[in-house]
Amino acid sequence: MARSAAKTFGFLLAATGAAHFAAPQVFEPVSAAAFPEDTRSWVYRNGATELAIGLAVVNRRTRKLGFAAFAAYGAWLGSRVAAGR
Structure with a gap:
């Protein structure tokens, strides 16, 4: 992934994370x-x-490390959703 695309992705992911605190009700469903x-x-x-x-x-x-953590986090979230079904 190009450097600028990686940075953009990182900023968007960080902003989404911050949004969980600003508007948690949006993420609850x-x-x-x-x-x-x-x-x-x-x-x-x-x-x-x-x-x-x-x-x-x-x-x-x-x-x-961040991309590795993102992959692990995505797998963990997917397993949580699958376990809930």
Whole structure:
């Protein structure tokens, strides 16, 4: 992925993570599928995770780690949704 595209992706992911704190009610319906109990708390946890991963992707030194964390996070979220069905 080109450097500028990676930075853009990182900023967008970090902004999405920050949005979890600004408007958690927007993320609750989506999060409820994977986290039916204590959903609001999970919205904040996921927001913090997305913010951290996004910032890792933005930084050139931590970009590879950030993308690895993004892949692991995506797999974990997918497993949570699958387990809830």
